[in-house]
Amino acid sequence: MTDTVFFESVEDRHAQLVGGLTALERRVREVARQGATRAVVAAAPVEFPRPLPIPVEFVPVGTPPPEGARRERADVIAGVELAGEAARRRAEWALIRRMNKSFEGPVDALINWRFSMRLTRLLARRSLAVTPNHVTIAAIVIGLGASFLASRAGYAMFALAGVLLQVNSILDSCDGELARLRYQYSRLGQWLVNLSDDIVDNLFIVAVAAGLGGASRWLGLAAAGGRILVALSTYLDVYRRTGTGDVFAFRWWFEIQKATADEVYNPASPITWLRSFGRRDTYVFVWMVVLLCGFPPWVIGHGLAIAAVNVSLLVLHFTVFRRRRA
Numbered sequence: 001m002t003d004t005v006f007f008e009s010v011e012d013r014h015a016q017l018v019g020g021l022t023a024l025e026r027r028v029r030e031v032a033r034q035g036a037t038r039a040v041v042a043a044a045p046v047e048f049p050r051p052l053p054i055p056v057e058f059v060p061v062g063t064p065p066p067e068g069a070r071r072e073r074a075d076v077i078a079g080v081e082l083a084g085e086a087a088r089r090r091a092e093w094a095l096i097r098r099m100n101k102s103f104e105g106p107v108d109a110l111i112n113w114r115f116s117m118r119l120t121r122l123l124a125r126r127s128l129a130v131t132p133n134h135v136t137i138a139a140i141v142i143g144l145g146a147s148f149l150a151s152r153a154g155y156a157m158f159a160l161a162g163v164l165l166q167v168n169s170i171l172d173s174c175d176g177e178l179a180r181l182r183y184q185y186s187r188l189g190q191w192l193v194n195l196s197d198d199i200v201d202n203l204f205i206v207a208v209a210a211g212l213g214g215a216s217r218w219l220g221l222a223a224a225g226g227r228i229l230v231a232l233s234t235y236l237d238v239y240r241r242t243g244t245g246d247v248f249a250f251r252w253w254f255e256i257q258k259a260t261a262d263e264v265y266n267p268a269s270p271i272t273w274l275r276s277f278g279r280r281d282t283y284v285f286v287w288m289v290v291l292l293c294g295f296p297p298w299v300i301g302h303g304l305a306i307a308a309v310n311v312s313l314l315v316l317h318f319t320v321f322r323r324r325r326a
């Protein structure tokens with residue numbers, strides 16, 4: 001791919017907002033991720049609210065492209081030419097539909113996106129000035145509220161707590177969609193998302209156990225404790241190797257030969273489908289359903305099962321690694 005990209009536009013369509021960014025800014029960021037190091041734009045200048053990853057030079061309309069430059073349209077987004085408001089909205093939705101998580105569980109893929117992506121489209125309006133971290137914080141507050149209600153016991157409190165936790169799960173998709181849509185990635189956001197999920201989920205288990213009372217309290221603490229142990233081990237391993245909080249960089253002993261997360265979560269692999277049922281979107285949805293059905297002990301039992309499986313895998317993981325090092 002050539003280092004220089006020459007952008008053309010028609011009737012200043014490149015200045016239209018699509019998903020919170022001008023079409024031109026979006027196209028420049030796209031080609032920069034593909035390896036371009038310079039952009040030349042034959043169109044009316046547009047101001048960029050944030051620094052761009054590559055330099056951009058504006059030239060008069062009709063100026064020929066630099067020698068060897070690759071020609072692109074600055075007014076075509078997600079394969080849609082921005083010829084009018086209807087086309088702009090169609091391009092925006094097509095773009096947002098591509099912002100799903102790289103590795104989705106079944107509930108995210110079938111249900112949650114129908115809510116999260118519409119909310120993401122609303123939040124992406126520049127006038128709202130909402131960042132992905134704002135969405136994450138809102139999700140944390142809702143998750144903590146769900147835990148508080150669960151601790152109060154009674155069918156109504158448990159049911160409402162389950163619904164709020166599902167809202168938290170949907171917002172958990174929104175922050176990532178918004179970050180990808182507006183190129184608003186940050187290391188803080190990565191840590192905030194992953195840590196908040198673990199904190200909210202384990203606190204919810206403990207809260208349901210407190211609401212049930214009796215022996216459930218100790219079982220809830222055991223479930224949360226096991227899950228926390230595995231989470232801490234995962235974070236420490238990932239941070240030691242990558243310096244980030246990207247949990248998708250973690251590899252079990254049987255995955256160490258897989259270099260990327262795409263290899264680990266290969267959709268053609270039966271293991272990927274099996275482990276997708278242990279994804280957060282799936283078990284949070286199940287928790288909501290059982291709480292609406294009036295069976296909160298399931299949350300404790302499910303939490304214990306997840307903890308038991310993960311702690312067992314963790315013990316095997318360190319055992320295998322020690323043998324290999326020896």
